[in-house]
Amino acid sequence: MTVLDRFFEKDRAALSRIISFIENREDGYLRLLSRLYPNCGKGYKIGITGPPGAGKSTLVDKLASYYLEEGHSVGIIAVDPTSPFTGGALLGDRIRMQELSGKGEVFIRSMATRGSGGGLAAATREVSMVMDAFGCDIVIIETVGVGQVELDIAEVCNTTVVVLVPESGDGVQTLKAGLMEIANIFAVNKADRQGSGRLVSEIRHMLDTRQKRDDWNLPVVKTEAVNNVGIEGLKGKIDLHREFLLSQKSAEERLMERARYELNMITRNRIIDTVVPELLDEQTVNYYARIISEGEVDPYSVAEELVSGIDIKKKVKV
Ligand SMILES: Nc1nc2c(ncn2[C@@H]2O[C@H](COP(=O)(O)OP(=O)(O)OP(=O)(O)O)[C@@H](O)[C@H]2O)c(=O)[nH]1
Ligand SMILES: [Mg+2]
Structure with missing residues (x-):
């Protein structure tokens, strides 16, 4: 029996192996992804993002509990672009898993730095695909809201919750515009702390x-993740957003949109x-950088020359 056979028989160890295989970009991982693709598309992806220490993990666990109690199987991916650790064997994951x-049926996976930010977002998308193919009907992706990685990951999610806390600074102005743009729901967590009412009004x-952007009325909910207060309300808003998305487009339109997005994304990443x-x-870059810096050529002409010389069919081989 192969690992893939065991994966389809819902063996957790096989799921773990396959995630590592894909995360590490081992030989043949693209073929593996294309094998899994037909089994994807049923999982609903929820992004939870916000500043460090806002209570995201606490909130994710409480939220996951509600979905589990409804009989859903839940995958959780914790993405931390600043952490050097990875691999799913983190102590924190074990403890969380025990509690949930x-x-x-719950599966938790941590993902951390892998070279470029774009790589991390792509790997997160792929790992969420694997969990989806495994049968997780809810996949929750936690990211620390700091940069481009979060924005890229939000693209993967159906519903994105931006978590803010009263102490996050001089209100919402300090938050990067990009983070605000990706929100479908705002959660003001640590509502037990002073200033949460003001933050809600500011938002x-x-x-x-x-x-x-559309007809969706962006809700702002108060939560106290640590006390399990307001989480059910938050879940209600997530479910409402899901219904909203369903009402906006037909099934065919959604499938087309997903196919268009994925084809674009996968092809770009391959290139x-x-x-x-x-x-x-390195040698080429250094050579051209020197003659550009000496004013001999300009970078536009060099880029044009480089690009016109490639035979794309030969280069991109799966
Ligand atoms: N007072 C209060 N504390 C909370 C609440 N929710 C979470 N916390 C606490 O805030 C701290 C950070 O919580 P985490 O869930 O680890 O926060 P996080 O956003 O996942 O943190 P990073 O992943 O490190 O960015 C912990 O000590 C939590 O117990 C809340 O509603 N009220
Ligand atoms: Mg966390």
């Missing part, structure tokens, strides 16, 4: 003054992974 596993005010390093090896 009594309630139903509502900000939402009133900006142009709406970046294969063609770019070959075109721009």
Whole structure:
């Protein structure tokens, strides 16, 4: 029996092996992903993002409990672009898993730095795909809201919750605009702390003054993750957003949209992974950088020359 056979028989160890295989980009991982692809698309992906220490993990665990109690199987991915650790054997994951596993089928995986930020977002998307194919009908992705990785990961999620806390600074102005743009729901966590009412008003005010993207009325909910207060309400809003998305497009439209997005994303990533390093090896970069810096040529002409010289069919081989 192969690992893949065991994976399809819902063997947790096989799931773990396959995630590592894909995370480490081992030989044949693209073929593996294309084997899994037909089994994907049923899992609902929820992003939970916000500043460090906002209570995201606490909130994710409480939220997961509600889904587990409803009989869903839940995958949790904790992405930390600043952490050097990875691999799913983290002590924290074990403890979290112990606490949650009594309630139903749950799988937790931590992911950390892997070279470039784009690589981490792509790996997160793939790991969420694997959990989806495994049968997790809810996949929750926790990210520390600091940069491009979070924005890329939000693209993968159906619903993104931005978690803010009263102490996160001089209100919402300090938060990067990008983070605000990706929110489908705001959660003001640590509502037991002073200033949460003010933060809720500030967020509502900000939402009133900006142009709406669609007909979705962006909710702002108060939570106390550590006390399990407000989580059910948050879950209600997530479910409502899911219904909203379903009402916006037909099943065919959604499938087309997903296919279009994935084809774009996968092809771009393949080009970046294969063609770019070959075109721009260190020696080439140094050579052109020197003659550009000496004013001999300009970078536009060099880029044009480099790109016109590639035979894309030969370079991108799966
Ligand atoms: N007072 C209060 N503390 C909370 C609440 N929710 C979480 N905390 C605490 O805040 C601290 C950070 O919680 P985490 O869940 O680890 O926060 P996080 O956002 O996942 O942190 P990072 O992943 O490190 O960015 C812990 O000590 C929690 O117990 C809350 O509603 N009120
Ligand atoms: Mg955390």
